[in-house]
Amino acid sequence: MSAQQIITPELRAWILEQTQAGHGRDQVLAAMIGSGWDAAVARKALADTLTPEQPSSSSAGEAPTASKVPEPSLEGAPPSVWAGDRQVNILMALKHPRVVVFGGLLSDEECDQIVALSAARLARSETVATGTDGSEVNAARTSDGMFFERGENELIKRVEARLSALLNWPVDHGEGLQVLRYRPGAEYLPHYDYFEPNHVSTATILKRGGQRVASLVMYLNTPKAGGATTFPDVRLDVSPIKGNAVFFSYDRPHPMTLSLHGGAPVTEGEKWVATKWMRQGVFV
Numbered sequence: 001m002s003a004q005q006i007i008t009p010e011l012r013a014w015i016l017e018q019t020q021a022g023h024g025r026d027q028v029l030a031a032m033i034g035s036g037w038d039a040a041v042a043r044k045a046l047a048d049t050l051t052p053e054q055p056s057s058s059s060a061g062e063a064p065t066a067s068k069v070p071e072p073s074l075e076g077a078p079p080s081v082w083a084g085d086r087q088v089n090i091l092m093a094l095k096h097p098r099v100v101v102f103g104g105l106l107s108d109e110e111c112d113q114i115v116a117l118s119a120a121r122l123a124r125s126e127t128v129a130t131g132t133d134g135s136e137v138n139a140a141r142t143s144d145g146m147f148f149e150r151g152e153n154e155l156i157k158r159v160e161a162r163l164s165a166l167l168n169w170p171v172d173h174g175e176g177l178q179v180l181r182y183r184p185g186a187e188y189l190p191h192y193d194y195f196e197p198n199h200v201s202t203a204t205i206l207k208r209g210g211q212r213v214a215s216l217v218m219y220l221n222t223p224k225a226g227g228a229t230t231f232p233d234v235r236l237d238v239s240p241i242k243g244n245a246v247f248f249s250y251d252r253p254h255p256m257t258l259s260l261h262g263g264a265p266v267t268e269g270e271k272w273v274a275t276k277w278m279r280q281g282v283f284v
């Protein structure tokens with residue numbers, strides 16, 4: 001009997017590695033069975049490691065417990081949902097990672113207005129960045145960015161109310177909207193949006209509303225070529241199309257959420273996005 005086979009942290013790490021390399025559950029299961037694992041133990045190891053609803057015992061190296069996350073009302077698989085002031089199309093939905101692609105979330109005019117308002121501020125921040133003050137440079141992100149205050153003007157208020165209705169998450173649990181501009185060649189390498197639990201600055205960041213539990217990336221224009229939002233764990237690319245948006249949630253700060261994502265290089269034209277990050281609690 002193989003009842004002695006134990007699901008170690010190493011085995012779980014290996015399973016995550018295989019999954020992140022693009023191998024499906026069945027392939028990983030077959031590989032484990034092929035190398036001598038009892039099928040039942042292998043299945044349990046996969047379930048424990050890859051299913052967010054199942055936090056396991058409190059051994060070292062284990063995943064933190066799940067929290068509630070924003071989620072659109074998609075019961076009955078409607079083709080579109082009412083978001084308070086606008087009907088929003090559901091273009092694609094994936095369970096794990098939780099990813100939903102929305103169509104027509106913003107009107108063309110709203111996209112143009114957000115770009116215009118942020119372009120002025122980006123230009124200003126570039127002037128500051130060339131001054132004596134060392135501004136933060138992140139090699140992984142070659143875009144330029146700025147934040148709007150939450151509720152900063154009527155347009156931002158309207159969009160935030162719509163997102164809150166769409167995702168069933170209070171406005172005050174959201175960070176201010178961030179706008180990023182990618183010039184040709186710019187990209188955002190794959191990353192997680194949650195704060196790394198072991199990072200020195202995380203404890204301080206979490207005091208302002210807890211962890212991030214979901215992201216919504218809204219496309220403010222359609223680049224000529226490139227610039228997809230990518231989910232390497234599941235080999236998914238979402239096309240950046242003006243007015244559309246990609247939503248994804250992660251119920252714990254752990255790679256098992258498969259929420260690794262990035263912005264592929266923009267090969268022609270510019271790409272503008274507005275990102276809304278949602279916290280567990282009131283963001284202050």
Ligand SMILES: O=C(O)CCC(=O)C(=O)O
Pocket residue numbers: 180188193215217227228229230261262263264273275
């Ligand atoms: O530009 C994208 O498609 C992704 C943006 C992103 O990952 C972020 O803002 O956190």
Ligand SMILES: [Fe+2]
Pocket residue numbers: 191192193215261
């Ligand atoms: Fe991100």
